[in-house]
Amino acid sequence: MEKNLARYEDAARLLPEGLRRLALACSAGEKAAAEEFRLRTGCPLSVLYPEGERFLRGSPPQTVTPADLQAVLDRATSFSVYRCADSIRCGYVTVQGGCRVGLCGTAVLRQGQVATLQELSSVSVRIAKELPGIASGLYPRLFQAGRFAGALFIAPPGGGKTTLLRDLIRYVSDGIEEHAPMRVAVVDERGELAAVCGGTPQFQMGAHTDVLTGVAKAEGIEMVLRAMNPEVIAVDEITAPDDIRAMVLAANCGVSFLATVHGVDLDEIRQRRICRALLETELFHRFVILEGRGSGRRWRVEKC
Amino acid sequence: MLRLWGAGLILAAPICFSLSRWMARQQQDKLLAAYIQTLELCAGQILCDLTPLPELAVLLARQGPEALRGFWQTLREGLSQTDYSAESLWRAALAGTSLSAAAREILAPVPQALRSYDTDQIVRELGRIRMELTQYRARMSETFRRDFRLHAGVQVSAALLLLILLF
The missing domain is CATH 3.30.450 (Beta-Lactamase)
Structure with a gap:
């Protein structure tokens, strides 16, 4: 508050x-x-x-x-x-x-x-929002056979995707008792996730997080993959086929992804060509769907 | 002895007056030269590093031409307050210097030039202001030299004439 x-x-x-x-x-x-x-x-x-x-x-x-x-x-x-x-x-x-x-x-x-x-x-x-702890229940649910599986966040504009993703990045980066910290690279094309100013993220992004700001996602993913050896890459709002191509390339190197798309649910995003292409890559096996607004916001995880 | 003192004073008065005018002119010239240099520094910083105005003010208040450090410091302090436009802060900072009204007028469009999205255009505009200031400085120098010779000559002649009349 x-x-x-x-x-x-x-x-x-x-x-x-x-x-x-x-x-x-x-x-x-x-x-x-x-x-x-x-x-x-x-x-x-x-x-x-x-x-x-x-x-x-x-x-x-x-x-x-x-x-x-x-x-x-x-x-x-x-x-x-x-x-x-x-x-x-x-x-x-x-x-x-x-x-x-x-x-x-x-x-x-x-x-x-x-x-x-x-x-x-x-x-x-x-107005920037930071709600530390909102991803505490979500983080442990994103593991599959002991390995972090990544997740695709689905919500309409203003649905709280970025706020939840930001907190999840912090959990992944800092780790918790049962799960060790991981190196997270954030490709923050619009500077919304970490809001880096003067080289300092304006939000808590975790101790093992590297932030690349202002680069197109496709290019940024390749850059962090070459330069920072990440275990997880986080990007906001997938909108272009080039983004998906770069993600597939990085996934072949063993990187997990945290990403967001605009949408209501899985069925709705399947109707869109770009999202369908993203789902067909099978990069994601966990989908976090956000519903409601304000204090009534809820998330649920769907597996695929 | 008293006469000698009187004669000395009559001769010294125009010399002192001319000297003070010359010193004020030198100071003005130094200030103009500093602004010309600063505009060049600004253009370079903006073109190479896209340095924003508040950072530019900090940099120039620390490392810019000495004659203008106070000016940049005033501007820096102004920019940290949110309720003023860059134009009004710039005008207020200029008003605090001993620049002539004409020179201030030439420098007034600098914040407007920085409003451009295009750095090449900013550099062109700053270059234009610099050129205008350089021409103004040259003009002032020429005018001063001419006037100085004339005034100094008239004053010394008047003093000598006064000496002849008195003694």
């Missing part, structure tokens, strides 16, 4: 003064439950809770201006957008403390590729 309150306040610090005052005026319970700040030009600041969005109107009512969005971006990039040009091109910026700022605006195309985003129209500030 304390840590989540601090993270809420860290996220609120990115907001311009007037909006920040509104955000900080929320109760401790609301702060702990908040998942995102959402700023859209012409609308009041809204906070995303597990049950939905709620506007913070203030008195007199305050609406978000384009200058507010620019101020958030300035703070998120430490007044240096050039440093985050690559991630801005992908629509987000990871901030010290683990928050992620998502951006929407007008895309500037160069040779058919998004060169950058201009004239921001909305910004979301995702």
